[in-house]
Amino acid sequence: MEFGLTSEQTMMQESINRTLERECTLDRIRDRERSHWQMYYIINVLSELGVPGILIPEEYGGLGLGLLDAALVAEALGRYVAPMPFVGSYVMAPLALTGAGSEKQQRKYLSGLATGERIAGVAVSEQAGGARDGAGITVKNGKLSGKSLFGLDFEEANFFIVADKFGGLHVVDGYAAGLEKVVLTTIDVTRTVGVLNFDAVEAEPLSSGNPQATLDRMIDAGRIMLAADTLGAGGRMIEKAVDYAKERKQFGRVIGSFQAVKHLCAEMVAELEPCRALIWYAAYAFDAFPDQARRMAAHAKAHTAEVGTFVARTATEVHGGMGFTDLLGLHYWFKRIGFDRQALGGPEKNRHDAAVAQGWIGN
Amino acid sequence: MDLSYSPEYEVFRDEVRDFARDFGDRAPPAGDVREWQTLLIAHGYAARTIPKDYGGYGAAPDVLKSRIIAEEFIAAGLPMGMSGQGISMLVPTLLEVGSEEQKRKYIAPTLRGEIVWCQGYSEPGAGSDLAALTTRATEDGDDFIINGQKIWTSTAAQADMIFCLVRTEPDKPKHEGISYILFSMKTPGIEVRPLVTMTGRAEFNEVFFTDVRVPKSGVVAGRGLGWMVANATLKHERGMLGDPNQAGTRLKAIIELMKEETVDGSRLMDNPVFRDRLLKLQARVHAMEFHGLRLLTSRLKGEDPGVAGLIVKLMGCELNHQLAAFAIDALGELGILYGGSPHLRNNGNWQWNYMFDLGLIIGGGTAQIQKNIIAERGLGMPREPKAAKA
Numbered sequence: 001m002e003f004g005l006t007s008e009q010t011m012m013q014e015s016i017n018r019t020l021e022r023e024c025t026l027d028r029i030r031d032r033e034r035s036h037w038q039m040y041y042i043i044n045v046l047s048e049l050g051v052p053g054i055l056i057p058e059e060y061g062g063l064g065l066g067l068l069d070a071a072l073v074a075e076a077l078g079r080y081v082a083p084m085p086f087v088g089s090y091v092m093a094p095l096a097l098t099g100a101g102s103e104k105q106q107r108k109y110l111s112g113l114a115t116g117e118r119i120a121g122v123a124v125s126e127q128a129g130g131a132r133d134g135a136g137i138t139v140k141n142g143k144l145s146g147k148s149l150f151g152l153d154f155e156e157a158n159f160f161i162v163a164d165k166f167g168g169l170h171v172v173d174g175y176a177a178g179l180e181k182v183v184l185t186t187i188d189v190t191r192t193v194g195v196l197n198f199d200a201v202e203a204e205p206l207s208s209g210n211p212q213a214t215l216d217r218m219i220d221a222g223r224i225m226l227a228a229d230t231l232g233a234g235g236r237m238i239e240k241a242v243d244y245a246k247e248r249k250q251f252g253r254v255i256g257s258f259q260a261v262k263h264l265c266a267e268m269v270a271e272l273e274p275c276r277a278l279i280w281y282a283a284y285a286f287d288a289f290p291d292q293a294r295r296m297a298a299h300a301k302a303h304t305a306e307v308g309t310f311v312a313r314t315a316t317e318v319h320g321g322m323g324f325t326d327l328l329g330l331h332y333w334f335k336r337i338g339f340d341r342q343a344l345g346g347p348e349k350n351r352h353d354a355a356v357a358q359g360w361i362g363n
Numbered sequence: 364m365d366l367s368y369s370p371e372y373e374v375f376r377d378e379v380r381d382f383a384r385d386f387g388d389r390a391p392p393a394g395d396v397r398e399w400q401t402l403l404i405a406h407g408y409a410a411r412t413i414p415k416d417y418g419g420y421g422a423a424p425d426v427l428k429s430r431i432i433a434e435e436f437i438a439a440g441l442p443m444g445m446s447g448q449g450i451s452m453l454v455p456t457l458l459e460v461g462s463e464e465q466k467r468k469y470i471a472p473t474l475r476g477e478i479v480w481c482q483g484y485s486e487p488g489a490g491s492d493l494a495a496l497t498t499r500a501t502e503d504g505d506d507f508i509i510n511g512q513k514i515w516t517s518t519a520a521q522a523d524m525i526f527c528l529v530r531t532e533p534d535k536p537k538h539e540g541i542s543y544i545l546f547s548m549k550t551p552g553i554e555v556r557p558l559v560t561m562t563g564r565a566e567f568n569e570v571f572f573t574d575v576r577v578p579k580s581g582v583v584a585g586r587g588l589g590w591m592v593a594n595a596t597l598k599h600e601r602g603m604l605g606d607p608n609q610a611g612t613r614l615k616a617i618i619e620l621m622k623e624e625t626v627d628g629s630r631l632m633d634n635p636v637f638r639d640r641l642l643k644l645q646a647r648v649h650a651m652e653f654h655g656l657r658l659l660t661s662r663l664k665g666e667d668p669g670v671a672g673l674i675v676k677l678m679g680c681e682l683n684h685q686l687a688a689f690a691i692d693a694l695g696e697l698g699i700l701y702g703g704s705p706h707l708r709n710n711g712n713w714q715w716n717y718m719f720d721l722g723l724i725i726g727g728g729t730a731q732i733q734k735n736i737i738a739e740r741g742l743g744m745p746r747e748p749k750a751a752k753a
Contacts, residue, residue: 001372001427002365002663003656068364242742257745262738263731270674270737277653278646284364296649303646351642360622360632 003277005072013072016049020080026329029081029190036156039083043116046082052090053114057098060110067091067221071228071283078232078340081332083190085119087225087343088152088161092218093120096161099214100169100206109159109171121157121174123196125150127167128219129345137164137198142205143178144170144198152222152343155183155192162196162203167212170203177202188339190332217286219344220297224282226340227300230308231275233333233340237315238268240330244319255318264314271307278303294357302350305341312337366656368427376431382406383439390441397476400445408432409444410474413454418471426662437608447518449473449480453526453545456596460584469524469545481548483513483527483570484593491732493528494537494590498572500529500544502579507531507544509552509575515726519555519568522548526596528589541589546577562718563701597727605679607651613686613716614648616709617641620693624708631693640689647682651675670741677733684720687713 005013023045028038043052054070056062063069070091077084094113097106112118126135126148137146148162160172172179180197206214242265245256255261282300285292312334316323323330341347355361368376390399403409404420411429413419422428436443444450454473457466472478489496498511509529519525525548532540548555552575557565584592621632621641631637654671661668690713691698700707701714724730738744 001368001430002660003653004364004660004664006364242744245744253748254745256738257747259731259735259747262744262747263734265742265744266677266734266737269670269742270678270734273671273674274647274650274654274678276671277657278650280364280657281649281653284366288366299642299646299649302642303650306643348639351639351646354642354645355638360618360638 003280005068005280009069009072012049012069013076016046016051016073016076017079019045019049020076020082024080024082026332029083029332030329032189035083035189039085039156042082042084043119046084047116051084051086052116055091055094055098056110056114060106061114062094062110066283067224067286068280068283070221071224071279074225074228075232075235075279078229078234078336079236081190081233081336085153085156085192087222087229088122089113089120089157091225092122092124092152092222093161095218095221096122096169096206096214099217100209100211101171102208105171105204105206105208112158118158119153119156121151121154121160121194121196122218122222123148123151123160124163124215124219124222125344126165127163127215128222129342129349137162139164139166139168139170139203140200142203143200144172144203145200146198148196148198150184150343151194151196153192154181154194160196161206161218162198163215167215169206169211169215171206172196172198172201172203186339187335188332190336191339193343216294220286220293222344223297223301223350224279224286226343227275227279227282227304230304230337230340231272231279233336234268234272234275234304234308234311234315237311237330237333237337238265238272240328240333241265241268241315241318244322248320255320261318264318268311268314272311275300275304275307295354298350298354298357301344302347302354305347305350308337309341368431372427372431375428376435379408379432379435380439382408383435383441387439387441396445399442400474400476403444404474408436410450410454413458413470413474417458417466418474426659430659433608437612445474445476447476447479448482449478449524452482452596453480456526456543456592457583459595460588460592462583465545465583478523479518479521481516481519481522481525481568481570483516483525485515486512487514491729493593494541496528496530496541498527498529499533500531500542502531503576505579506576507579509546509572509577511572513570513572514558514567516555516568516570517566519548519570520557524548525570526583528593531589532587535587538590539587541593542586543583543589543592544577545581545583546575550575550577552576560718560722562715564715566719566722605676605683607648607655607675607679610648610651610679610682610686613683613690614645617644617686617690617693620690620708624693626695637693640692644682644686644689647685651679651682670737673733673737673741676727677730677737680720680724681730684717684724687717687720691717 024042031038050063051073053062054065054073058064077086097109113120135147135149137144137148158174162170162172178199178201182195184193186193245261246254248255279300282296285296316330316334319330322328356363400409407420407422410419411422412424415421450473454470457470486496500507500509524545526545528541529544530540531542552573554571556569558567558569559565624631658668658672694708697706697708701711739746
């Protein structure tokens with residue numbers, strides 16, 4: 001019985017953290033003019049560590065690791081607010097392909113993802129969070145029509161994994177005829193999200209195995225990744241708040257010696273630290289105890305989102321007025337946590353799903 | 364991450380299950396408490412790691428085996444061994460810093476429940492600032508004469524003995540003038556007054572000392588070292604507060620309550636507002652359970668869990684209180700009932716827990732003291748500057 005990380009896992013996370021500490025600087029994040037270039041740069045740097053292929057089987061050039069390993073990557077990415085299209089492209093899309101893709105489809109798509117040369121967008125928002133503004137995809141003669149909101153890892157995607165209204169999964173070429181892509185401006189400039197409008201668009205169904213079950217697995221995995229991302233971002237915000245409180249002086253002493261400030265910091269860490277164990281367990285259960293996956297993923301996502309929101313606002317407050325400005329860049333973490341909270345279903349939706357998964361209520 | 368147990372531990376688990384099956388009928392309330400305790404010690408399910416010479420079972424420490432014992436006893440609905448303050452606090456303290464004579468004299472009868480102890484730490488003027496205690500012990504030949512008052516002393520009325528903090532060197536700085544001393548509660552000059560709390564019961568007592576003459580030989584570790592000794596004991600106390608098993612048990616009871624209770628003919632579980640609150644708490648309970656497993660693994664590996672280990676008391680006590688508070692809200696107007704009222708649910712335990720847990724949040728170091736510890740020891744934040752001496 002060992003509830004913890006292996007030395008390989010710790011080493012992997014440390015090496016990703018070291019790389020991002022060096023390469024994913026605040027200057028890079030701020031460089032909006034060249035944000036695409038910066039994103040490719042980070043993908044490239046992390047490809048050397050095998051990050052894009054973390055979940056992709058070795059026969060397709062990936063590392064073939066488990067979801068807990070992916071969660072450790074997600075935590076590191078959140079820690080550095082890295083502009084890496086990870087959750088959709090390198091976690092959910094590979095799971096879609098390995099879960100419901102034919103061998104031919106896996107061969108066709110996975111190796112390009114494993115090297116980081118290709119990016120896959122994922123459009124499952126209607127199934128994960130609920131349909132808004134009349135969104136929903138219908139299928140007729142194998143062609144897709146309708147619209148899907150909040151596609152993840154959107155902007156530079158070479159292809160998309162799209163869920164239809166009936167739980168079917170499809171691969172759509174990013175440049176398919178009849179497909180219109182509209183990038184949405186969000187609070188979080190480190191991720192890209194958009195609307196896909198389909199007008200009888202040619203699509204390749206992912207129909208091996210069980211597509212509905214695969215869709216659920218993708219959403220569970222994505223939720224765990226977003227929780228881990230918040231864990232990383234929140235942890236970094238606490239460090240920044242504590243460091244700031246140890247330096248900033250008011251009334252002739254550092255503010256970190258005031259009990260009011262100390263207690264804010266203690267509350268943040270006391271709330272966030274148990275999220276780590278919850279996320280580890282959810283990620284481990286995803287592979288080891290699949291019957292618990294839906295409930296644990298929903299709980300990890302919802303609870304970490306609640307704690308993340310508290311940490312984001314409290315850490316900002318500890319920084320006083322400076323936290324509110326653009327000067328420190330703290331808001332990149334604040335907004336990343338805000339994004340993680342809503343994407344793939346907010347806390348209430350996740351808790352609802354956890355109740356359904358336990359049979360407390362009907363769907 | 365590997366949540367399975369090795370074959371050696373599965374064999375051990377089977378042994379515990381066999382014990383539960385073969386001897387479960389001798390457990391209290393049907394059987395006698397002391398006989399049950401003796402049976403547990405003989406099989407190594409109580410006093411497991413205490414040396415045989417002192418009346419224990421003498422096994423090597425193994426937190427996994429301890430956990431398996433706890434899991435199987437909970438599953439079988441069997442009570443663990445005795446858990447008074449003598450066993451949970453005094454015995455580990457004596458093992459750590461007691462004299463050979465003290466160990467031989469007190470540990471075995473304490474383990475068997477023959478000596479019941481109470482703890483004399485807090486005073487009306489020394490709570491969070493425990494080292495400010497003023498109960499005085501003045502020398503008189505081979506004895507000390509003790510005068511003063513203690514408070515929050517549970518089991519004082521039943522206790523045979525007390526482990527008590529007294530000031531023996533009033534001229535020394537406050538942390539250095541304290542001694543830790545053991546003496547009989549039957550000594551003349553001791554008066555115990557029950558202290559009724561907001562729960563309506565007297566879970567604690569006040570203890571008054573008037574010219575209480577006790578032998579100096581009761582001092583543990585040496586004169587003036589009481590603060591060090593007390594800290595050895597407090598470590599054990601804080602380890603017990605905020606236990607995630609208790610939160611898990613409460614959560615299960617609330618889930619059953621939500622499925623059974625109806626309002627206007629609908630199950631509480633079908634009310635989305637209450638259900639959402641229940642789910643929020645369920646996530647917290649899971650988080651603390653897995654956090655506990657993480658700490659267990661750290662201990663197994665001999666690693667320092669750092670800040671993760673400092674938050675359990677704060678978060679665990681708060682969570683238990685929130686669970687009781689939620690159960691009362693779910694009960695609605697039934698939640699105001701108490702005592703032997705008709706319509707009362709669960710024997711009034713939710714109401715009692717809701718009130719008593721406030722005491723646990725305050726006792727063993729208040730939530731505010733815990734936050735200071737987390738910030739100062741866990742995050743390395745500066746200490747509050749000391750107020751200038753008047």
